[in-house]
Amino acid sequence: MTWIAIGRVDEILPLSGRCVKTVGPDVGVFRAADDQIFAVINNCPHKGGPLSEGIVHGTSVTCPLHNMVISLASGEIEGPDEGRTDTIPVDVRAGVIHLDLPAEMLPSAKASRAA
Amino acid sequence: MSDKKRLVVIGNGMAPGRVLERLFDAAPDAYEVTIFNAEPRVNYDRIMLSPVLSGEKRYEDIVIHDDAWYDERAITLHRGQRVTEIDRARKTVTSADGTSAPYDTLLVATGSNPVVIPVPGHNLPGVLTYRDLDDVEAMLAAAAPGKRAVVIGGGLLGLEAAAGLSEQGMTVDVVHLMPTLMERQLDEAAGYLLEKAVKARGITVHTEANTKAILGTDQVEGIALENGTEIPCEMVVMAVGIRPSTQLAKEAGLDVGRGILVDDAMRTSDPHIYAVGECVEHRGACYGLVAPLYEMASVIADRLTGGSRTYEGSVTATKLKVTGIDLYSAGDFQEKEGRESVVLRDAAAGLYKNVVLEGGKICGVVLFGDVSDGGWYTQFLRDGADIAELRETLIFGQAYAGASPLDPTAAVAALPADAEICGCNGVSKCTITSAIDEKGLTTIDAVRAHTKASASCGSCSGLVEQLLKLQLGESYNPAAVPALCSCTHLGHNDVRRLIRLKSLKSIPAVMQELEWTTANGCAKCRPALNYYLVAEWPDEYADDYRSRFINERAHANIQKDGTYSVVPRMWGGQTSAKELRAIADVVDKFNIPTVKVTGGQRIDMLGIKKEDLPAVWADLGKAGFVSGHAYAKGVRTVKTCVGTDWCRFGTQDSTGLGVKIEKAMWGSWTPAKVKMAVSGCPRNCAEATCKDVGVVCVDSGYEIHFAGAAGLDIKGTEVLCLVKTEDEAMEYIMALTQMYREQGHYLERIYKWARRIGYDEVRRQIVEDSDKRLAYYARFVYSQQFAQVDPWAERAAALQEPRAVHDKYAEYRPMADLSVLEAAQ
Ligand code: SRM
Ligand SMILES: Cc1cc2nc3c(=O)[nH]c(=O)nc-3n(C[C@H](O)[C@H](O)[C@H](O)COP(=O)(O)OP(=O)(O)OC[C@H]3O[C@@H](n4cnc5c(N)ncnc54)[C@H](O)[C@@H]3O)c2cc1C
Ligand code: SF4
Ligand code: FES
Numbered sequence: 044m045t046w047i048a049i050g051r052v053d054e055i056l057p058l059s060g061r062c063v064k065t066v067g068p069d070v071g072v073f074r075a076a077d078d079q080i081f082a083v084i085n086n087c088p089h090k091g092g093p094l095s096e097g098i099v100h101g102t103s104v105t106c107p108l109h110n111m112v113i114s115l116a117s118g119e120i121e122g123p124d125e126g127r128t129d130t131i132p133v134d135v136r137a138g139v140i141h142l143d144l145p146a147e148m149l150p151s152a153k154a155s156r157a158a
Numbered sequence: 159m160s161d162k163k164r165l166v167v168i169g170n171g172m173a174p175g176r177v178l179e180r181l182f183d184a185a186p187d188a189y190e191v192t193i194f195n196a197e198p199r200v201n202y203d204r205i206m207l208s209p210v211l212s213g214e215k216r217y218e219d220i221v222i223h224d225d226a227w228y229d230e231r232a233i234t235l236h237r238g239q240r241v242t243e244i245d246r247a248r249k250t251v252t253s254a255d256g257t258s259a260p261y262d263t264l265l266v267a268t269g270s271n272p273v274v275i276p277v278p279g280h281n282l283p284g285v286l287t288y289r290d291l292d293d294v295e296a297m298l299a300a301a302a303p304g305k306r307a308v309v310i311g312g313g314l315l316g317l318e319a320a321a322g323l324s325e326q327g328m329t330v331d332v333v334h335l336m337p338t339l340m341e342r343q344l345d346e347a348a349g350y351l352l353e354k355a356v357k358a359r360g361i362t363v364h365t366e367a368n369t370k371a372i373l374g375t376d377q378v379e380g381i382a383l384e385n386g387t388e389i390p391c392e393m394v395v396m397a398v399g400i401r402p403s404t405q406l407a408k409e410a411g412l413d414v415g416r417g418i419l420v421d422d423a424m425r426t427s428d429p430h431i432y433a434v435g436e437c438v439e440h441r442g443a444c445y446g447l448v449a450p451l452y453e454m455a456s457v458i459a460d461r462l463t464g465g466s467r468t469y470e471g472s473v474t475a476t477k478l479k480v481t482g483i484d485l486y487s488a489g490d491f492q493e494k495e496g497r498e499s500v501v502l503r504d505a506a507a508g509l510y511k512n513v514v515l516e517g518g519k520i521c522g523v524v525l526f527g528d529v530s531d532g533g534w535y536t537q538f539l540r541d542g543a544d545i546a547e548l549r550e551t552l553i554f555g556q557a558y559a560g561a562s563p564l565d566p567t568a569a570v571a572a573l574p575a576d577a578e579i580c581g582c583n584g585v586s587k588c589t590i591t592s593a594i595d596e597k598g599l600t601t602i603d604a605v606r607a608h609t610k611a612s613a614s615c616g617s618c619s620g621l622v623e624q625l626l627k628l629q630l631g632e633s634y635n636p637a638a639v640p641a642l643c644s645c646t647h648l649g650h651n652d653v654r655r656l657i658r659l660k661s662l663k664s665i666p667a668v669m670q671e672l673e674w675t676t677a678n679g680c681a682k683c684r685p686a687l688n689y690y691l692v693a694e695w696p697d698e699y700a701d702d703y704r705s706r707f708i709n710e711r712a713h714a715n716i717q718k719d720g721t722y723s724v725v726p727r728m729w730g731g732q733t734s735a736k737e738l739r740a741i742a743d744v745v746d747k748f749n750i751p752t753v754k755v756t757g758g759q760r761i762d763m764l765g766i767k768k769e770d771l772p773a774v775w776a777d778l779g780k781a782g783f784v785s786g787h788a789y790a791k792g793v794r795t796v797k798t799c800v801g802t803d804w805c806r807f808g809t810q811d812s813t814g815l816g817v818k819i820e821k822a823m824w825g826s827w828t829p830a831k832v833k834m835a836v837s838g839c840p841r842n843c844a845e846a847t848c849k850d851v852g853v854v855c856v857d858s859g860y861e862i863h864f865a866g867a868a869g870l871d872i873k874g875t876e877v878l879c880l881v882k883t884e885d886e887a888m889e890y891i892m893a894l895t896q897m898y899r900e901q902g903h904y905l906e907r908i909y910k911w912a913r914r915i916g917y918d919e920v921r922r923q924i925v926e927d928s929d930k931r932l933a934y935y936a937r938f939v940y941s942q943q944f945a946q947v948d949p950w951a952e953r954a955a956a957l958q959e960p961r962a963v964h965d966k967y968a969e970y971r972p973m974a975d976l977s978v979l980e981a982a983q
């Protein structure tokens with residue numbers, strides 16, 4: 044398990060999201076009103092909408108493209124529709140957000156595979 | 159000498175004070191105790207410093223252990239002596255002046271230090287912290303009525319300091335980095351109530367405010383914020399947080415993380431050394447409140463007397479000790495899956511309660527206004543008790559037996575008698591209620607007939623019905639108004655009227671005062687409320703960008719692949735070689751894949767990466783372009799035809815009028831988008847008769863049209879009237895738009911709004927009633943002075959300079975780019 048620091052909690056306004064780029068898919072990082080931090084693969088299970096651009100309410104985000112509501116804790120679409128995006132483990136230490144990203148999303152993995 | 163073991167204590171705060179009390183109770187003769195305290199005094203109640211500051215208490219009132227207490231126990235107390243070294247090999251400690259003492263067991267209780275943010279000027283005289291009696295004395299010495307103080311930090315300590323200094327007659331400003339006060343202990347709703355209560359005491363609160371510098375040459379003269387504001391003052395109190403005081407322990411080689419690390423026996427990495435209090439880190443947690451420190455203290459006292467009790471962490475509860483402000487929070491009230499919030503709001507009483515349940519147990523609680531049940535809830539929390547039996551009535555508190563449903567008429571009941579319910583006909587609450595009582599009215603039609611309330615646009619019908627219900631009680635059954643969303647029982651009209659009547663100026667204020675049933679709304683109500691507030695308070699309301707859909711937040715249109723499109727304004731559909739060249743240059747420079755002429759007579763550049771947007775705008779801005787708001791629930795386009803400039807049939811200067819209208823009206827936010835057009839003759843090449851607002855020029859003047867549609871629905875316009883001059887045309891169009899801005903439901907296009915209230919009602923207010931028209935026109939013009947700020951220029955400029963990382967402009971950059979991380983090693 045490698046925790047990667049991506050920035051401070053206060054770089055995300057409460058009730059909003061930011062995007063983190065990786066070698067693989069983007070990650071959406073979200074801050075709820077109560078400062079809880081969530082991270083999910085930034086692609087909406089519906090048609091890949093960038094979730095970090097949506098409106099955050101409670102612990103859900105509404106996708107900016109077609110308004111599906113996705114639970115940030117489970118990555119699943121709420122309501123009758125089905126589908127989920129992967130969640131990324133988050134750890135906040137001393138105000139710094141760390142993500143546990145799979146190796147294939149990080150450049151070092153590529154580099155070492157190439158080597 | 160005796161066979162007593164030697165216990166040395168470093169620090170004489172509340173935590174070791176409690177250890178010694180417990181120890182001497184259990185084993186009065188077991189230890190010979192020596193204390194070193196950097197403060198030149200006995201153990202006093204630190205948490206009561208605020209009442210000393212406000213003048214409610216004196217130092218003598220807050221002493222916990224007086225001199226006699228130490229004498230009776232033969233404790234040696236070295237006052238004003240800071241320990242500078244622990245020699246673990248020889249088991250001695252030594253203080254700054256060389257006094258040394260040997261120990262068998264050592265207790266480290268160094269507490270914590272206030273954090274001082276190292277901004278320029280932080281060590282000027284007049285910059286104080288808030289930690290001990292010396293700080294309070296320094297504040298009292300400098301405080302004087304009429305002088306000004308700025309407190310940096312809107313947490314517990316900062317607010318207590320602010321209230322105390324304000325009691326001393328000072329003018330006080332609180333500067334807080336986050337959007338809400340005490341955000342660690344409170345949710346947004348309670349934070350709003352707290353801010354309201356703090357402001358009511360005459361204290362000015364600046365939220366989302368970052369301190370840039372403290373000003374002054376030999377003494378504090380003021381502070382400067384990042385946003386350019388300067389606040390003059392003679393005193394600055396920094397209350398931005400505390401940091402466990404671990405230096406001494408670290409130098410002695412003890413294991414230290416954020417605090418001095420201890421196990422469940424409260425022992426440090428050296429078995430002869432215990433640690434207690436705020437300097438400690440236990441299972442990853444550091445505490446800043448006395449309750450957990452006292453629990454630690456009992457465990458240490460037990461261990462010192464041969465016991466085996468363990469400390470397993472604490473559930474903490476926070477209370478603010480400012481007279482007249484009652485708030486309480488405990489446990490973990492974060493929203494999570496499997497958790498459920500039970501919310502009670504009573505707007506009239508300024509009350510808010512949020513009890514959070516998980517698996518049939520209470521896991522957190524936030525109370526504001528009435529904290530009497532705080533201890534009761536916290537007891538359930540500590541015990542992990544099953545509350546299934548109490549669930550239904552839990553939120554009403556311990557004393558409550560048998561719940562009743564929340565009263566939906568409460569918000570209306572709380573309005574003052576002279577509140578204007580019907581804006582169209584100027585009818586007040588008491589006119590309506592007395593008509594109901596005196597004339598025995600029982601239906602809304604009867605109220606309409608007798609008072610004219612809700613007889614015009616009808617948007618106050620919901621409130622009138624609630625007044626009927628209030629006067630007639632259960633016998634009256636109001637027509638069900640569809641709620642704005644599932645977070646409230648109020649409809650759009652009621653929410654809009656109440657925002658005005660109750661002067662609500664922020665989203666948390668609306669949610670509290672109108673008793674929203676959720677803690678922070680949903681994606682349906684938040685954008686609607688944001689619009690209603692912008693429309694109602696154009697000068698005062700601070701737009702909440704987080705409550706806007708992405709397009710309006712980013713000021714560009716999101717595309718299916720997550721890129722954006724950019725449409726600059728081309729006034730009235732006219733352009734020039736210079737503009738086209740600038741667009742061509744931007745397209746080349748940023749490799750923009752698609753350029754298209756839109757259906758709105760302008761040019762769309764599609765497929766732009768979000769991080770490129772500010773640079774694209776900066777280049778377009780240099781050529782004079784501003785945002786075309788192609789993304790906005792706001793004024794979009796004014797299409798024109800060539801008119802008398804060129805066309806052989808043209809009757810008026812349709813292009814010129816279109817440009818004038820667009821220049822006067824751009825930037826305005828509206829319930830849904832507003833598209834306009836001006837055609838030079840009835841051949842209507844600009845398609846004015848299917849627009850929200852259109853003008854068809856004729857020989858005798860300008861025929862104004864409204865309420866057309868050509869999107870999801872197709873509908874020809876209605877004619878509003880014929881006017882003679884361009885100036886009149888502008889006045890009528892802006893008045894009409896303002897009427898729609900004030901009455902339309904969020905996302906309701908003009909044609910739907912006009913159909914709802916009646917085309918004749920629109921004609922009556924805009925054409926027949928010239929006073930009404932002029933008043934609408936004046937309000938439109940007034941709001942435009944705040945709305946006509948080009949959002950692109952604002953963002954392009956902001957991103958030139960390195961800014962506070964969390965502001966609303968930051969989102970254009972990814973938070974982190976891990977794809978370019980150098981492969982480590
Ligand atoms: C670019 C453009 C099409 C084009 O290439 O010509 C366009 C593109 C979009 N239209 Fe449109 N509409 C465009 C002219 C129109 C017109 C014609 C006009 O304005 O004269 C109409 C019919 C008139 C009307 O608005 O009633 C039109 C009726 C709609 C509707 C249906 C609205 C309705 O209430 O019936 C939507 C959906 C909505 O707004 O909810 C829509 C929504 C959209 C959105 C914003 C969809 C979205 O939410 O992403 C499209 C954005 C694409 C983009 O990123 O640029 N667009 N759209 C036109 C931009 C005009 C401009 O310069 O600003
Ligand atoms: C204004 C104010 C209001 C508060 N209100 C509340 C409240 O309402 N509720 C609540 O629960 N808590 C409150 N607190 C917090 C509470 O007071 C502290 O948690 C508690 O007092 C900490 O006790 P302690 O013994 O760990 O440390 P402290 O009380 O900080 O004691 C540490 C002592 O050690 C001395 N010292 C440090 N290093 C050395 C050294 N090397 N040698 C010798 N001596 C040393 C220091 O001078 C200090 O006197 C408040 C705090 C303040 C400042
Ligand atoms: S008609 Fe408008 S909304 Fe539909 S695909 Fe074309 S641009 Fe998009
Ligand atoms: S892509 Fe998210 S709702 Fe369609």
